[in-house]
Every structure is written in structure tokens, then in C-alpha cells.
Amino acid sequence: MQQFLGADDHARIAEAIRLAEEKTDGEIYAVLARRSDDYFFAAGFVAACGVIIAAIIAALLAHWYWFDLSLPVFGLAILAAFVSVWLVLLLVPGLRIRLVPHGIRYRRAHLNAVQQFLARNVHVTADRTGVLLFVSLAERYAEVVADAGINARVEQEEWNDIVATLTHHASRQAVADGFVAAIGKAGGLLARHFPPTEGKPNELSDHLVEL
DSSP states (O other), X not given: OOOSSOHHHHHHHHHHHHHHHTTOSOEEEEEEESOSOOOHHHHHXXXXXXXXXXXXXXXXXXXXXXXXXXXXXXXXXXXXXXXXXXXXXXXXXXXXXXXXXXXXXXXXXXXXXXXHHHHTTGGGSTTSOEEEEEEETTTTEEEEEEOHHHHTTSOXXXXXXXXHHHHHHHHTTOHHHHHHHHHHHHHHHHHHHSOOOTTOOOOSOOSEEEO
16 A cells, blocks of 8 residues: 655654654554554445435325325335445545544544554553554544553643644644644653663564554
């Protein structure tokens, strides 16, 4: 898959992580996802509900205006509508997410963030001081997932400020700048609560992962 960000942007983010971790025992990991789900089934369910509602309305109107519509023809029309919806969702993937409610989008993005936190082993650092910075572009969603050792000391408002930084820059098509700024803020929080220890190894790789 072609990367969304260029090599220079990846190098800037990796350097920002390295510099931030020089001042703390905490570990910072960054993940950028184009989308957190393909939304085929979620969009298909919404579209199917639309077809059913439209069919009920059409049946009521036909009855109201005494329009003679045979049951086989009506059934074939509904089947054709379902097939058309399926083909459109299959051939135009960008349409799917527009049919899905925001609540479902955010839940899928949050689930993806948690899955990345676990899959990238951010939760297995020695002092439980790993932090995942996550952005999912299609959902316009950002999240900070922090391990137990950090959450016990850092207030939620401070994480919210980092999330706001990520979303603000992403909305302006400046994703790399957002990560660099957010990494700097996360590094400052970690340095305050978890100052560096002599000889502590780097437990997580210092780079941005694109999905």
C-alpha cells in the first residue's frame, strides 16, 4: 500500500519521538490509519433499511391511489433495489462511510486504536508507560491510548489537548505537523511524571506506522 506521508514526514516524526523519549522513561508510538473499517456491512445494513422503508412507502402510496401492482413485480422491484445497492457499495467504496452514522464510525476507530495498542505491544513496557498516538483519517478521529502506569498520574484534560492538536492539524491536511506537535506535548507530560533513568533501553521502535 502506498504511504500517505512521504519519507521526509516519516523521518520528522521518528526524530520527534526520539527527542521526546530522550527526556523520559516513557515510550511513544504513533499510528496513522486511512480508515478503521471498510464499512461494507454497516453501510449495507443502513442502505437495506432504506430500501425496506422505501418499499413500504411505495406499497402504501400504491394502495392509496388504487394503483394495481402485482406481488411478483413488487417483489422483483425490491430485489432489483437490493442488488443495485449491493453493486453501488461494492464499486464505490468511498460512498460507504457516508451512509454510516458518526457513532458507529467513532466506535470502529476507537476499537482500531485499542487493537493497535495491543498489537504493537505498547502495553508491555516494563513500567507500563507506553502511549499510543492514533489518527484515523476517514473518520476524522484521533485518540491517545495510554497504559495504566501513565493514566494513574496524567489527567484526562491533558490527553484531550493532545487529541485536539492531532485533529486540528489533520483537518488542515497537515497530519505530519500534527504528529510532531502531539509527540512534543506527550513527551513533555511523560518527562514530568517519568524522568529518564540511566541505561533504560528503548522498548518500542521510534517510527510512524501507516495502515
